[in-house]
Structures are given as C-alpha cells and as structure tokens.
Amino acid sequence: MAESLADANAAPLDPVELLDACFVDAIRRLAPDAVDASALITPSKRPELGDFQSNAAMPLAKQLGRKPREVAADLVAALELGELTEPIGPEDIAGPGFINVRLKSETISTLLGRLDTPELGLPAPVEPMAIAVDVCGVNLAKQMHVGHLRATVIGDTIARIHERLGHAVTRQNHVGDWGLPIAMVTAKLRDEAAAGRVGLDALDLSTLDGLYKLAQAECRGVRPAIAIAEKYDMGPKILAELGAQQEEADEHLAEAKRTLVALQSGDAETVALWQRIYDTTMRACLDACRRLNTRITDEHSAGESSYRDELAGVVDDLFDRGIAVKSDGALVVPLDDAGISEPCLVQKSDGGFLYATSDLAGIRRRVRVLDSERVVYCVDARQSLHFRQVFAAATKAGYATREAASEPSSLEHAAFGMVLGDNGKPFKTRSGENVRLADLLDQAVDQAESVVREKNPELDDASVRTIAEAVGIAAIKYTDLSNDRIKDYVFSFERMLAFEGDTGPYLLNALVRVRSIFRKAIERGVGDGYKAAPMRITEPAEKKLALTLLRYPQTVRAAGEHSEPHRLCALLYDVASAYSVFYEHCPVLGAPDEATRDSRLRLCDLAGRVLADGLETLGLPTLERM
Numbered sequence: 001m002a003e004s005l006a007d008a009n010a011a012p013l014d015p016v017e018l019l020d021a022c023f024v025d026a027i028r029r030l031a032p033d034a035v036d037a038s039a040l041i042t043p044s045k046r047p048e049l050g051d052f053q054s055n056a057a058m059p060l061a062k063q064l065g066r067k068p069r070e071v072a073a074d075l076v077a078a079l080e081l082g083e084l085t086e087p088i089g090p091e092d093i094a095g096p097g098f099i100n101v102r103l104k105s106e107t108i109s110t111l112l113g114r115l116d117t118p119e120l121g122l123p124a125p126v127e128p129m130a131i132a133v134d135v136c137g138v139n140l141a142k143q144m145h146v147g148h149l150r151a152t153v154i155g156d157t158i159a160r161i162h163e164r165l166g167h168a169v170t171r172q173n174h175v176g177d178w179g180l181p182i183a184m185v186t187a188k189l190r191d192e193a194a195a196g197r198v199g200l201d202a203l204d205l206s207t208l209d210g211l212y213k214l215a216q217a218e219c220r221g222v223r224p225a226i227a228i229a230e231k232y233d234m235g236p237k238i239l240a241e242l243g244a245q246q247e248e249a250d251e252h253l254a255e256a257k258r259t260l261v262a263l264q265s266g267d268a269e270t271v272a273l274w275q276r277i278y279d280t281t282m283r284a285c286l287d288a289c290r291r292l293n294t295r296i297t298d299e300h301s302a303g304e305s306s307y308r309d310e311l312a313g314v315v316d317d318l319f320d321r322g323i324a325v326k327s328d329g330a331l332v333v334p335l336d337d338a339g340i341s342e343p344c345l346v347q348k349s350d351g352g353f354l355y356a357t358s359d360l361a362g363i364r365r366r367v368r369v370l371d372s373e374r375v376v377y378c379v380d381a382r383q384s385l386h387f388r389q390v391f392a393a394a395t396k397a398g399y400a401t402r403e404a405a406s407e408p409s410s411l412e413h414a415a416f417g418m419v420l421g422d423n424g425k426p427f428k429t430r431s432g433e434n435v436r437l438a439d440l441l442d443q444a445v446d447q448a449e450s451v452v453r454e455k456n457p458e459l460d461d462a463s464v465r466t467i468a469e470a471v472g473i474a475a476i477k478y479t480d481l482s483n484d485r486i487k488d489y490v491f492s493f494e495r496m497l498a499f500e501g502d503t504g505p506y507l508l509n510a511l512v513r514v515r516s517i518f519r520k521a522i523e524r525g526v527g528d529g530y531k532a533a534p535m536r537i538t539e540p541a542e543k544k545l546a547l548t549l550l551r552y553p554q555t556v557r558a559a560g561e562h563s564e565p566h567r568l569c570a571l572l573y574d575v576a577s578a579y580s581v582f583y584e585h586c587p588v589l590g591a592p593d594e595a596t597r598d599s600r601l602r603l604c605d606l607a608g609r610v611l612a613d614g615l616e617t618l619g620l621p622t623l624e625r626m
Contacts, residue, residue, distance in 0.1 A: 050100030068097030121553030478504030
C-alpha cells in the first residue's frame with residue numbers, strides 16, 4: 001500500500017476513494033453474496049474519534065440478519081488497509097456499528113506530494129474525448145437579458161471543466177438569426193432607414209431591440225379583438241376600426257414574408273441589411289461574453305442561418321427512410337418506441353420548418369462533422385420535453401452516431417432553473433421587462449466599487465475600478481454557478497457581493513490572502529527552498545486543509561461527468577474556509593522552526609494553486625490584491 005500511495009500514476013488521491021475500495025473489498029470477502037456492497041465512507045463529525053467513519057455495518061447486518069456491532073467487528077478484522085491508516089481495533093467501533101478511521105500523517109503527506117504537481121492530480125487523458133457544448137443562444141435584434149446569463153455562464157464553465165480535464169471542446173453559440181421574426185425586423189429596419197429615422201452607420205442593439213418589438217406588434221394583428229366584437233355585437237364602427245387595423249397588420253406580415261423570401265433567395269440588399277443586424281447583435285453579445293470572462297468568441301457562432309440549406313435535406317431524409325411520417329399534412333417522427341408519447345414535429349403542414357428541424361441538423365453536424373462523442377445543451381429546463389423529443393428523434397435517425405462508432409454519442413440536456421426576484425417570481429424590472437444583462441453587470445460592478453472604496457479608501461480610482469470589475473463579475477458568476485443548476489435561485493446583490501460566506505468575492509479574497517504570504521516571504525528574504533521541503537501534517541487545521549485539497553481532482557472529474565459546476569464551487573469554498581482556519585491557527589512565516597515554516601509554505605502554495613486553478617476552471621477573474 002505504501003508503494004502504491006507514493007506512485008505518481010496511481011489513482012485516486014482522495015482518501016474517501018481509497019478507503020471505499022478497501023472497505024468494499026472487505027465486505028465482499030466477508031459476505032460474497034451481499035447486494036449493493038457499499039462502504040458508506042463519510043468525513044467524521046467528531047475529529048477526536050477519527051478522520052472518517054464507515055456506516056457499512058448497519059445495512060450489511062440487515063442483509064445478513066446479524067447484529068451491526070458484530071458485523072462491524074468482522075469487517076474490521078477483514079480490512080486490509082496496509083499503511084493507509086492507523087491500526088483499527090474494537091475501540092474504533094462506536095454506537096450501533098460505526099467504524100472510525102484515522103489516516104496516518106505520513107499517508108496524508110504522501111498523497112499531498114502526488115497532488116503537488118503541475119497537473120494537480122489531473123493528467124491529460126490518453127484518449128481525449130471530442131465534446132460539443134451548446135452555449136449562450138442569443139436572438140438577433142434582441143438585447144441579452146438575465147435569462148441569457150445562465151446559458152452563457154453555465155455553458156462556458158462546463159466547456160472549461162472538460163478542457164481542464166484535457167478533452168477537445170467545441171463551443172456552439174446557437175444564434176436565432178433566421179426565420180420570419182428576423183425578416184420582420186429586417187423589413188422594419190429597411191423602412192425606418194429609408195424614412196431617415198434610423199442611421200445604418202450608427203446602428204446599435206437598443207435601436208434594433210425597439211424595432212424588433214415594434215415589428216412584432218405591427219404584424220400581430222387584432223383578430224382576437226375582432227372575434228370578441230363580433231361575439232358581443234359591438235357595432236359596425238368598432239368592427240370597421242378593428243378591420244382596418246387587421247388589414248394593416250396583414251400588410252406588414254405580407255411584407256415580412258416577402259422580405260423572408262428575398263433573404264432566402266440571397267437578394268443582395270436584403271442580405272446586407274440582415275448582416276448589419278447580425279453584426280450589431282453579435283458585437284454586443286461577444287462584448288458581454290468577454291466581460292463575463294468566458295471563452296466564447298465569434299468562431300463559436302452557429303446560427304440557424306448556417307443550417308438553412310440543410311433543413312429540406314434533413315426532412316427528405318427522415319421521410320424517405322420512414323423515420324418521419326405524415327400526420328394531418330405535417331411530418332412527425334413517432335417516438336413511442338423511445339417511451340415518449342408526443343411525436344417530434346419536423347415540418348409544418350405549410351412546409352415550414354421548426355426549432356426541432358434545425359436542432360436535428362445541429363446534432364447531425366456536431367456528431368457526424370465535429371465527431372463529438374458527447375454533446376451538451378445548456379438550455380432552460382422548460383425546454384426539457386423538446387430536447388427529449390429531439391434527442392430521441394436524432395438517435396432513431398442515426399444522426400447521433402459518429403461514422404466510425406457503433407454506439408450513439410451522448411446527448412445531454414444540462415437544464416437550468418430560473419433566476420427569481422425577491423418576490424419569488426421571474427427576475428424582472430419594475431415595469432415588467434426582462435432585466436438587460438448589460439445593465440445587470442454594470443450594477444454589480446458599481447455596487448462592488450462602493451464596497452471596495454469603503455474597504456480600501458487609500459486606493460486610486462483606476463485600481464478601485466479594476467478590482468470592482470473583477471469582484472462584480474465574480475460575484476454574478478459564482479452565485480449562478482454555485483447553485484445546483486436545475487434549481488431556481490433568488491437574485492440578491494447584497495448576498496452575492498458579500499466578502500464573507502459562500503460567495504465569489506470570498507474566494508477571490510482567499511486567493512489574495514495566499515498570495516500575500518508569498519509577497520511577505522520575499523520581503524523577508526525567504527527563498528523558494530520550501531518547494532522541496534517535506535510536508536509535515538501535525539496540526540488539526542493542517543490536516544483539515546490537506547484532506548480538503550485532496551478532494552480536488554475527483555471533484556473536477558465529477559463536475560465534468562455530471563455537468564454540475566456547483567460541485568467544484570462547493571469544493572473551492574471548502575478549501576477557502578479550511579485555509580482561513582489554517583491561517584488563523586497555524587503561523588506560517590512566524591512558525592516555530594524553519595522546517596515547519598517550509599512545510600506550511602508548501603501547503604499554502606498548494607492551496608493557492610488549487611484555488612487559482614479552480615477559479616480559472618470556473619471562469620472567475622482573479623486578483624493579486626484586493
């Protein structure tokens with residue numbers, strides 16, 4: 001065991017996994033026929049009794065029809081722990097059969113030494129996976145709002161986690177840039193520009209957003225109002241007024257459809273207008289992505305327009321192979337064989353295509369062209385049925401299987417909940433509008449600036465603004481990422497900007513505190529000899545920090561496997577909290593002797609690198625000073 005623990009290529013590093021393997025082996029030796037053998041290893045709530053405890057004896061005793069303490073004693077006798085732990089005896093069995101375990105100090109030091117490498121326990125895989133992650137999902141001519149925050153932040157972070165694990169990741173920003181709504185705003189922009197009310201050279205997203213809403217309203221019509229007027233016989237005058245309004249709406253809609261035809265046929269003037277709308281929208285989108293410290297760039301844009309020439313071919317292919325069938329003039333893919341009662345509609349009765357059609361084309365491209373073994377969609381949980389249908393239809397059609405593969409790629413909906421206001425309803429402005437993302441970020445940074453100025457009145461304006469930008473963005477992102485993504489959460493500037501508790505600013509400050517120790521060490525003439533010093537883990541606070549750091553590699557892997565960034569957030573918060581206790585109880589530069597100082601400096605260095613690596617993986621900006 002000692003040799004395997006010291007092996008740099010051995011896995012795992014987390015003592016929980018090591019203990020789990022030992023206990024499961026013992027259970028299988030003791031009861032070969034036991035069902036679902038589980039070690040049930042948890043950190044001890046009473047450190048004076050041990051570092052960990054196993055609760056395996058209770059469920060195993062139930063299966064064997066024996067007393068738990070007797071089974072616990074037999075388990076202890078069957079355990080083969082080698083040099084991993086201190087000897088375990090009858091005195092380590094507590095209560096109804098809990099088995100307490102204490103790691104050897106040398107074991108912890110050995111494991112820390114294996115973690116203390118440039119890879120931090122996460123070497124590149126021998127065979128990296130190709131992974132595509134669907135992110136952001138903006139629509140042309142519309143402002144990014146708080147709803148885009150989650151798709152952008154969660155999507156980019158999931159991509160970063162897989163990149164950290166050494167996989168080849170392709171981000172895909174599925175831009176809503178095609179179809180009748182886009183034709184509506186294109187026609188409206190053309191009219192407004194011709195009338196001199198909008199200057200094309202000075203076009204901005206706010207103007208486009210206004211035109212989009214106006215175009216939608218003009219094309220909407222008043223048919224429901226006409227039906228009510230006819231039902232209640234409101235008289236010819238009202239009917240005439242409503243009829244005139246409907247005729248005007250019909251003409252606007254007809255013009256939008258003519259514009260769509262011109263766009264689809266490649267009319268130079270119409271395409272040029274569309275391109276202005278696209279460029280203006282994407283410039284604002286990518287500015288927000290940069291400000292949010294994501295890795296989403298223009299090369300990752302995969303708009304619906306890029307699939308326009310593929311949709312008819314997708315539908316024809318599905319129909320010709322009997323995957324899609326006609327239903328009331330439309331084409332649908334039946335999914336009863338996949339346990340889904342609702343079919344996937346791929347073409348309307350009027351010949352029009354749907355979101356499902358472009359999503360099927362998207363899956364085919366991401367799997368068969370990009371050769372992705374895993375495709376992750378970071379989209380609102382309210383689209384769950386849509387993705388169940390699309391994934392099932394794509395799998396049925398063979399679009400989810402790579403050319404060289406025998407099994408379909410993994411198609412996953414990393415669904416997320418809603419951002420709520422303090423009233424428990426979707427987060428909106430007082431007027432009921434969606435909160436603009438740019439305004440949200442500005443407000444976060446402005447409020448962070450007030451906090452920074454209060455804490456550091458001696459700082460100059462430029463430094464304050466730099467720190468405030470990092471703190472504000474980190475606060476927004478961490479709050480979003482630290483919540484289980486499937487759950488809704490309440491948006492609160494006061495809570496997310498706090499420098500204490502489970503917040504982004506707290507983690508940034510923890511890293512700054514680590515880095516400050518090394519600045520002070522340099523000032524005192526302490527060299528870098530600590531990097532080769534033996535790590536001696538003797539104090540409880542040292543052990544707590546060490547055991548927390550050893551969870552890092554497995555936590556990153558689990559966050560990637562389950563597409564759950566909150567797992568990494570929780571671990572980094574635990575590291576920051578453990579470091580705070582260590583900092584308070586274990587003097588570093590003021591240690592009683594040089595060996596202890598160097599050991600603690602090395603532990604600080606490892607904690608700092610884990611924090612920095614984790615924050616980078618989450619996409620949170622970091623600082624040298626706060």
